[in-house]
Amino acid sequence: MNTEIINTIKSKMDDVLNTSQLNKLESVLKEVFNENTSPKDSLQNKKNLIKQFINSKKIEGCSKRTEEYYFRTLTFFEKNINSDINSVTTAEIRDYLLNYQKINNCTNVTLNTVRRILSSFYKWLEDEDFIIKSPMKRIHRIKSPVIIKPAFTEEQIENIRKTASDNDRNLAIVDFLLSSGIRVSELVRLNRSSINLNTRTYIVFGKGAKQREIYFDVRTKIELENYLKSRKDKNNALFVTERKKSKNGTYGRLKINSIEKLIRDMGIKTEIQNVHPHRFRRTMATRAIDKGMPIEQVQVLLGHTKIDTTLRYANVQQVNVKYSHQKFIC
Structure with missing residues (x-):
């Protein structure tokens, strides 16, 4: 009362x-x-x-x-x-x-x-009734310029792949990121048992524990097969460290910061700026839209709740915009 x-x-x-x-x-x-x-x-x-x-x-x-x-x-x-x-x-x-x-x-x-x-x-x-009214109700969204960050060019991709080509694991990671558009946080959680090499698919749990099916190309399949054949350990993780852990003598699951450093080092070697895992995701989305994939399907692949988020990822090439204008408008 x-x-x-x-x-x-x-x-x-x-x-x-x-x-x-x-x-x-x-x-x-x-x-x-x-x-x-x-x-x-x-x-x-x-x-x-x-x-x-x-x-x-x-x-x-x-x-x-x-x-x-x-x-x-x-x-x-x-x-x-x-x-x-x-x-x-x-x-x-x-x-x-x-x-x-x-x-x-x-x-x-x-x-x-x-x-x-x-x-x-x-x-x-x-x-939760800790306060009567939120003091944030009168503080609105802070506007900022919408800047679409660039995707990798074809030449940059080949240079990065060339840098990673002397290591089966690293090359598999690059091709996996590029062909699937997976988040690095999702990549580190993948297990061998969740990968279907025959259908080139896997199930991933993304943000908010949302489940979705992801696909990868034939080149990635070949790189994964080469990498997995070279593995002698029994760790179920898809990607593991190259050095054994001192405590138990087994290979450990690769962590987010390890993959970020790995990708960043590739950028330094190839003299390409802003090389990080998320840029591969953006590149995949840009490629897909430029080749005619409907934006709604790209949204599903990336696991975005809102299509506006997908649109911010895709850097549609201006030459394709010009071509479409000539095709549909002129």
């Missing part, structure tokens, strides 16, 4: 008081009505808000990297604001975002990512 009374009072005062004042009012009302939660428990609850939020993200199926990024962003935010994290005002958050961009010299894209994380956190606080 007390909770209903408190919520009614807060609702009636919603248009009069700001977020900080409403939270203070809630605290006073709970003290007056002697709610069951003790002051010690309430304080502990406030301290664990970020942890509780991250746990909710785990349940939703967020990746480990996403959880860690959310945690770093929110703990940094908590350390650099004067108010309690659950009583901060809209004005304080605006000041924080302005100072964050100034201190870190980051782009609007990065700043908008921080804004989205804060917005997600405060929406969760509101949904």
Whole structure:
């Protein structure tokens, strides 16, 4: 009954008081009505808000990297604001975002990512009744120029393949990334048992634990067969380290940072800038669209929920746009 009374009072005062004042009012009302939660428990609850939020993200199926990024962003935010994290005002958050961009010299894209994380956190606080109204509701999306990052050219791809050609594993990784458009986080989780070399398909669990079927070309199949034949270990991981682990003497599953370094080193050797696993994914999407694959099918291949995300990946060649204009318009 007390909770209903408190919520009614807060609702009636919603248009009069700001977020900080409403939270203070809630605290006073709970003290007056002697709610069951003790002051010690309430304080502990406030301290664990970020942890509780991250746990909710785990349940939703967020990746480990996403959880860690959310945690770093929110703990940094908590350390650099004067108010309690659950009583901060809209004005304080605006000041924080302005100072964050100034201190870190980051782009609007990065700043908008921080804004989205804060917005997600405060929406969760509101949904869980830790606060009355999210202070992020009046802070809108930060606009930034839409820049389509370039895909690899055919010459760049061949130079990278040439650099990797002296190592069966590395060449298989390059061709796998290029022909499938797989995320590096998905690549490291693949097992030998999940690959069907006959049909050149595999099942992958992407972001949000969404399952989809992925395909690869004949060249990738041959490179995979060569690599797997050279393997003497029994590790079920599709790609493993070249050195044995000292603890148990077996080869370990390749991790994300290892593949990122591997690909980055290839870029250094070939003197190509911005060589990273995600660029292979973008290249696959660009190639597919340029060759006439419908954007909806590319979306399915990449595992995107929204087609707008797929459109940002694809750098359609201007010469193809000119050709299509002449074909359909002229």
